[in-house]
Amino acid sequence: MLKLISATPSPYARKVRIVLAEKEIPFELITEIPWDSTTATPQHDPLEKLPILILEDGSSVYESHYILEYIEAKFPGKMPMLSEDVDERLFAKKVEVVADGMCDALVLRFFEKQRAEGAQSPEWQARQMRKIDGGFKALAEWVGDKEFIVGGKFGLADVAAGSVCGCVDVRFSEHAWRTNYPNLARYIDKLGERKSFKDTVPVGQNIKNKIV
Numbered sequence: 456m457l458k459l460i461s462a463t464p465s466p467y468a469r470k471v472r473i474v475l476a477e478k479e480i481p482f483e484l485i486t487e488i489p490w491d492s493t494t495a496t497p498q499h500d501p502l503e504k505l506p507i508l509i510l511e512d513g514s515s516v517y518e519s520h521y522i523l524e525y526i527e528a529k530f531p532g533k534m535p536m537l538s539e540d541v542d543e544r545l546f547a548k549k550v551e552v553v554a555d556g557m558c559d560a561l562v563l564r565f566f567e568k569q570r571a572e573g574a575q576s577p578e579w580q581a582r583q584m585r586k587i588d589g590g591f592k593a594l595a596e597w598v599g600d601k602e603f604i605v606g607g608k609f610g611l612a613d614v615a616a617g618s619v620c621g622c623v624d625v626r627f628s629e630h631a632w633r634t635n636y637p638n639l640a641r642y643i644d645k646l647g648e649r650k651s652f653k654d655t656v657p658v659g660q661n662i663k664n665k666i667v
């Protein structure tokens with residue numbers, strides 16, 4: 456059986472969990488804290504990051520967007536996450552680029568705030584905030600008043616957009632994105648009714664080791 460190394464707050468891992476659930480692909484969930492010395496990530500990924508999909512032969516697939524590309528290639532028939540139309544496929548991947556980039560900025564902001572007061576860089580935090588805010592603006596424009604971002608069907612773009620918004624609610628709950636973009640809030644709440652979303656709601660984690 457496939458195994459997925461995941462973490463409870465991870466928006467990247469949540470994308471994979473959602474897609475595996477939507478495609479009804481069985482897998483064993485292995486929940487870790489990648490920042491703790493006990494993590495198995497270095498055994499499977501030279502970059503020491505999760506999510507990691509461990510295949511039945513023990514080999515591994517890592518980097519969430521590549522894991523999703525792998526799953527789509529190997530399990531094409533089951534609930535395709537990408538359109539047959541090349542432009543729609545490319546647009547969905549562009550939405551994932553922005554959503555993942557927002558997640559990256561969230562992680563960088565999160566760890567910058569772990570530094571001692573005097574060591575934190577306001578300029579660096581402001582730069583990450585601009586990326587997060589810019590990403591929300593783009594997502595809200597792409598969503599408009601639609602139920603799904605691409606081609607009128609649930610797919611990769613919705614998985615990525617839903618994962619980053621859910622992550623902000625855990626990692627940066629004071630962010631006013633729901634107020635700023637009520638259409639995006641409505642869209643996310645509707646996505647949240649899917650079983651694949653209900654079963655993967657992010658939860659914070661307590662990191663034991665000193666990271667920065």
Ligand SMILES: N[C@@H](CCC(=O)N[C@@H](CS(=O)(=O)O)C(=O)NCC(=O)O)C(=O)O
Binds near residue numbers: 464503506518520
């Ligand atoms: N681009 C990667 C990012 C993955 C990532 O940064 N994962 C974090 C965990 S979480 O932020 O998603 O919870 C990690 O393993 N970090 C450990 C490290 O960077 O050494 C992806 O899309 O898979």
